[in-house]
Amino acid sequence: MVLLINYTGDPLSVDLLKGLTERGHPARAIPDLYRDPARISWRLDTDRSSTSCRLGAGTANSDVEISAVFVRKSPFVRKEGWALDEATYVHAEKEAAVLGWIWGLPCPVINRYPPEVWFEPVESLQFWHGRIERFDLELESTQEEQVERSYPVAVIGSRVVWDQAAPGRLIRINDSLVGFAESLGLTYIEFQIADSMSKPQVAAVELFPKNDGFCLSSRREIINELIDCLTRSRSSGPVRNASDSWF
Amino acid sequence: MVLVCGDPYEPVTAFLCSRLEVLEIDYRQLDLRKLRHGADLDLAWDGGRPCGSISTEDWRIEFDELSGVYFRNVELSESEEEGEKVDSKSQAYPETDARLAAVLNNLPCDVLNRPSATYSNRSKPYQALLIRRFGFQIPRTLVTNDPEAVARFFVECDEKLIFKSISGVRSTVRRMTKEDFGRLELLGNCPAQFQEYVAGDNIRVHVIGEQWFAVRIQCEAVDYRYAGEEGYTLTMVPAVLPRDIAANCIRLTRELGLTMSGIDLKETPSEEYYCFEVNTSPAFLFYESPARPVIADALAKFLAQRGA
Numbered sequence: 280m281v282l283l284i285n286y287t288g289d290p291l292s293v294d295l296l297k298g299l300t301e302r303g304h305p306a307r308a309i310p311d312l313y314r315d316p317a318r319i320s321w322r323l324d325t326d327r328s329s330t331s332c333r334l335g336a337g338t339a340n341s342d343v344e345i346s347a348v349f350v351r352k353s354p355f356v357r358k359e360g361w362a363l364d365e366a367t368y369v370h371a372e373k374e375a376a377v378l379g380w381i382w383g384l385p386c387p388v389i390n391r392y393p394p395e396v397w398f399e400p401v402e403s404l405q406f407w408h409g410r411i412e413r414f415d416l417e418l419e420s421t422q423e424e425q426v427e428r429s430y431p432v433a434v435i436g437s438r439v440v441w442d443q444a445a446p447g448r449l450i451r452i453n454d455s456l457v458g459f460a461e462s463l464g465l466t467y468i469e470f471q472i473a474d475s476m477s478k479p480q481v482a483a484v485e486l487f488p489k490n491d492g493f494c495l496s497s498r499r500e501i502i503n504e505l506i507d508c509l510t511r512s513r514s515s516g517p518v519r520n521a522s523d524s525w526f
Numbered sequence: 527m528v529l530v531c532g533d534p535y536e537p538v539t540a541f542l543c544s545r546l547e548v549l550e551i552d553y554r555q556l557d558l559r560k561l562r563h564g565a566d567l568d569l570a571w572d573g574g575r576p577c578g579s580i581s582t583e584d585w586r587i588e589f590d591e592l593s594g595v596y597f598r599n600v601e602l603s604e605s606e607e608e609g610e611k612v613d614s615k616s617q618a619y620p621e622t623d624a625r626l627a628a629v630l631n632n633l634p635c636d637v638l639n640r641p642s643a644t645y646s647n648r649s650k651p652y653q654a655l656l657i658r659r660f661g662f663q664i665p666r667t668l669v670t671n672d673p674e675a676v677a678r679f680f681v682e683c684d685e686k687l688i689f690k691s692i693s694g695v696r697s698t699v700r701r702m703t704k705e706d707f708g709r710l711e712l713l714g715n716c717p718a719q720f721q722e723y724v725a726g727d728n729i730r731v732h733v734i735g736e737q738w739f740a741v742r743i744q745c746e747a748v749d750y751r752y753a754g755e756e757g758y759t760l761t762m763v764p765a766v767l768p769r770d771i772a773a774n775c776i777r778l779t780r781e782l783g784l785t786m787s788g789i790d791l792k793e794t795p796s797e798e799y800y801c802f803e804v805n806t807s808p809a810f811l812f813y814e815s816p817a818r819p820v821i822a823d824a825l826a827k828f829l830a831q832r833g834a
Contacts, residue, residue, distance in 0.1 A: 313671040313716065313717040314671070314714070314715075315714050317671075318670075318671060318675075319670065319672070319717075320668060320669070320670040320672050320675040321651070321668070321669045321670065322666070322667070323651055323654055323655070323664070323667040323668075324664070324666050324667065325658050325663045325664050326658075328655070331675070333672075367695075368693075368695050368696060368716070369715060369716040371648070371693040371694075371695045372691060372692050372693050372695070372716050372717060372718070373716070373717065374648075374649075374693070375648055375650065375651070375691075375694070376649070376651070376669050376717045376719075378648075378649040378652050379649045379650070379651030379652040379654070379655065379669065379692070380651070380669070382652050382655050383651070383655055393645075394645035394646045394648060394649060394652060395641075395642040395643070395644075395645045397645075398645050398648050401624065402624075403624030403625075405624045405625045405628055406624040406625075406627055406628050407628070408571050408576075408628050408632075409571065409574045409575070409576065409628055409631065409632035410574065411574075412571050412572075412573060412574040413573070413574035
């Protein structure tokens, strides 16, 4: 079963869930892995790692075989009546638990986020400057007088999907975009690319993609690519460390 | 030139600066509390490397003058700032901090530690996955929100179980007793981490580059950091590590993208080594002898690129 965790009903997740189901892949959306009725236990020892989970009332433990996981970022939620520090603590605990768990899974996970971006989502483009340049990309210049419009592009594994309106000349940076994503160990990233007079420029990096700036056909293509990544028979384990075995 | 980034009044940062002065090592201090208002970055990029300088009203350093940077982030202390911090939008780096983080993450000199590498211990089980690949045992661990799973694990571990936070927030380690079973229903609100209790001596290892400094902590408390509060005595003596364990500590530090770390080990009576955590911004003062501050001095010399 494919699990969509931290599910918030956002359009991307809704489309993905629908697509998986239509293609005959059992899938389940879980808003919170660690809140009733979901019960999840992750055992981690020196030489093994295993999960048992019950996803809803009446489902037996260990019956769910997890074939892939699609990860969203859970929003901070402060339950009514909870003190801020209590809510903060619970949020931190759940985020820490999810991060460890997704890195311990042997099945495909989109995305297996590195801690530095999982715990501190980055909005500033300046943060990425060094990495952007190392992949022969250019940051959008605020001093450019004539910056044409920008176009969304998604990287899913080794595939790059541009919005259909994007000019063909922009595809020359595809390898760089894929390299950028791979350097972070991420399967799925979105960028906004500004079509400047001199060179395509990165106007935004979105590590928690939304799939909402694309035309319909591109959105569908992205969903199909995500489904393929999640349901490939060969498991794609963590990419950050070579020759690893999580068992 | 050494750059020290942190809160100048925070004890670890302040002590490092005092040792830099004693050792007559030139350094400049960047007060991260005043970053947005009190520092300028003159920044350009060349092939992914930052070029330029950082300056305050008192000094200016070119990046290529730096021999090493010590970075110790400041904790938010104001409740209003904490309220802002947990808002999902405000969790991102503010612009000034993002530029400084980008510089520190990409400077060619040693940075202890680069900001991007300091997040791994916000998830103890995430770190444990890496730790066990470097020759260390990890305790049998259960992360769960299921009371029944805890009950079974309690039996499996012969009723010798501890529980602690998963994230490091409120990270006191406590021994689980049968009286705690009445509170397991609280797991419905929040998961917790349970581990088999491992008997033995705690050993804290500080790694700085290729050097290591180990201290054996002899204490009956479950969490020696709170020994005094709980009425336990505590003794710390220098420790000698087996060569392979020392090498594993250095490799593990490097694998986590760190140059400096504080590694929590335990040596069992049968001389097995368990590793619990790698602290990415270690508060080494607790383990330091004021009369002979070997860790601080090694850190200062490393930053200055002087020999040990």
